[in-house]
Amino acid sequence: MNIHEYxxxxxxxxxxxxxxxxxxxxxxxxxxxxxxxxGCLCVLKAQxxxxxxxxxxxxxxxxxxxxxxxxxxELLKKKLVTIQTGTHGLAVKRxxxxxxIAIEKEFYxxxxxxxRTSRYCLIASAQGGIDIEEVARTSPEKIHxxxxxxxxxxxxxxxxxxxxxxxxxxxxxxxxxKLVQNLYKLLLEKDCSLVEINPLVISKDQRLIxxxxxxxxxxxxxxxxxxxxxxxxxSQLDSLEIQAKKYDLAYIKLNGNIGCMVNGxxxxxxxxxxxxxxxxxxxxxxxxxxGANREKxxxxxxxxxxxxxxxxxxxxxxxxxxxxxxxxxxxxxATKQISCELPIVVRMDGSRLSEGKSLLSQxxxxxxxxxxxxxxVAKIVQRMGKKRKVIAN
Numbered sequence: 001m002n003i004h005e006y007x008x009x010x011x012x013x014x015x016x017x018x019x020x021x022x023x024x025x026x027x028x029x030x031x032x033x034x035x036x037x038x039g040c041l042c043v044l045k046a047q048x049x050x051x052x053x054x055x056x057x058x059x060x061x062x063x064x065x066x067x068x069x070x071x072x073x074e075l076l077k078k079k080l081v082t083i084q085t086g087t088h089g090l091a092v093k094r095x096x097x098x099x100x101i102a103i104e105k106e107f108y109x110x111x112x113x114x115x116r117t118s119r120y121c122l123i124a125s126a127q128g129g130i131d132i133e134e135v136a137r138t139s140p141e142k143i144h145x146x147x148x149x150x151x152x153x154x155x156x157x158x159x160x161x162x163x164x165x166x167x168x169x170x171x172x173x174x175x176x177x178k179l180v181q182n183l184y185k186l187l188l189e190k191d192c193s194l195v196e197i198n199p200l201v202i203s204k205d206q207r208l209i210x211x212x213x214x215x216x217x218x219x220x221x222x223x224x225x226x227x228x229x230x231x232x233x234x235s236q237l238d239s240l241e242i243q244a245k246k247y248d249l250a251y252i253k254l255n256g257n258i259g260c261m262v263n264g265x266x267x268x269x270x271x272x273x274x275x276x277x278x279x280x281x282x283x284x285x286x287x288x289x290x291g292a293n294r295e296k297x298x299x300x301x302x303x304x305x306x307x308x309x310x311x312x313x314x315x316x317x318x319x320x321x322x323x324x325x326x327x328x329x330x331x332x333x334a335t336k337q338i339s340c341e342l343p344i345v346v347r348m349d350g351s352r353l354s355e356g357k358s359l360l361s362q363x364x365x366x367x368x369x370x371x372x373x374x375x376x377v378a379k380i381v382q383r384m385g386k387k388r389k390v391i392a393n
Contacts, residue, residue: 001217003231004047006096008213012197015186017179018209022098031072034097035065044068046075047094049236051214052082058092061100068097086255093235101209106199107166108132111183113193113218114147120187122146122154122180126166128199154184168202175208191221240284240303247299249288256281258380259304259313259342261297263288263322271316274373280381283310292322297330298337305338312343314380316373319350326352328359331367341366343383347376 006024013019021038024047025031035042046058053059058080062068072095079089108128114121124144127135136143144165146158156177163176179200187195194216201211222228234242244251250265254272258280262268268287275282284307288300304310317327327348334340344367348356357369368383370376 001219001222001228001232002049002236003215003217004049004094004096004233005045005213006047006094007231008215009096009210011186011190011215012210012213015182017182017186018207019213020098020101020209020211022096025072025095025097026076026093028069028072028076031068031095031097032065035062035068038097038099041100042068043098043100044071044075045096045098046080046092047096047233048080048082048085048090048092049233050080050082050084050090052084053080056080056082058082091235093233101201101211102204103199103211104202104204104206106201106211108135108198109162109180109183109200110194110196110198111148111187111192112196117147119150120148120184122148122158122162122184124162124166128201132198148184154181156181172202172206172208179208190215191218191224192216193218240306243306244286244300244303247296249286249296249300249303251287251300251303252285253307254282254284255309256283257309257311258384259283259286259307259310260316261286261288261300261304261313262316263292263318263327267316267318271314271373271377274377275314275381278377278381280314280377280384283307288322292326292330294326294330294333297327298333301331301334302338305334305340305342310342312380312384313340313345314376315344315346315348316376317346317348317350319348319352319356323352324348324350324356325359326356328356328363332359332363332365335363335365343380344368345370345376345380345383347371347373 009019023034025034042062044060044062046053060071062071075092075095079091081089106128108125110123111120125142127142159177159180162180163173168176183195192215196214197210199211201209203209217228238253240253241251260271260282262271265287268285272282286300288297304313344365346369360367370379
């Protein structure tokens with residue numbers, strides 16, 4: 001689960017981590033009032049669920065309230081396209097207005113979950129800022145990591161080692177130790193999968209300040225934090241993704257035109273890979289889960305049909321806990337509510353397979369059943385007029 005920068009900074013502040021003074025606004029008038037209140041040079045930062053805002057023109061410095069009005073008006077009526085949003089971009093509905101900070105030096109600091117070691121990993125670099133990815137690619141020796149033992153946590157000596165690797169001296173070392181330990185405390189208490197400060201800066205008056213922050217919550221722990229639901233900004237989510245969430249469906253919209261419905265995340269990813277290999281372009285990732293019922297399958301299929309880019313549908317199901325006839329009946333139920341003339345290819349295997357195939361054959365739908373994943377992918381790509389790509393060895 002993503003949240004906005006202004007929300008992340010409120011959380012940082014509650015854990016004693018210094019951030020610039022600022023406030024979130026939703027209108028031009030509110031932006032004007034905020035700049036007047038600060039009475040100094042300010043920064044207006046577009047709030048979207050993506051990075052790369054600065055390079056995309058989503059972060060602007062303003063001299064006065066009048067200029068703030070012009071910038072806010074421009075930002076609030078546009079979709080910001082960054083390297084992380086794709087070509088469609090994301091609508092700017094909120095702006096963070098902040099005081100400017102005179103910066104002496106920038107750093108990078110984050111804690112994230114390393115799935116290889118099953119531990120949290122603290123990452124720090126003295127080369128922070130918007131080009132940290134380039135630093136990691138060209139100068140990996142400048143990236144310092146600490147794998148955190150969950151039984152020990154982050155001790156003073158761990159945090160001191162990080163502070164020294166950043167080249168900090170004097171009082172700033174002790175400030176960094178406190179900041180790193182508070183960041184780890186935040187991570188655990190809030191059930192985060194990522195807390196990233198980029199940049200963490202030394203100001204001209206020798207303070208450590210988090211200038212930008214990204215926090216991701218672990219979706220598996222959301223049941224422990226019912227308050228998080230209020231933090232979601234639906235304007236940043238695709239309408240189909242919002243609908244899928246209501247039915248506990250794992251759905252991610254993609255840019256292709258072949259709608260996919262699969263049960264199991266691993267099988268879904270494999271299906272997308274094979275589609276790409278055969279020259280097809282998936283329109284979505286959609287995992288209905290291993291124990292979906294007829295109603296849930298119907299809702300999943302309706303979500304696929306509501307995507308106007310979808311020109312064909314591929315269903316890849318292994319019937320274990322969920323029987324194949326349930327899948328078939330769910331597809332039929334969905335098409336009764338939303339008429340469908342699109343080509344449909346269904347690959348099913350497992351429990352009650354013959355019953356499932358019989359239901360589909362009698363449904364009157366433009367549907368074809370196959371026995372293997374490869375046959376199914378080849379068939380849907382063929383029916384959509386695509387040719388298989390030749391994969392070089």
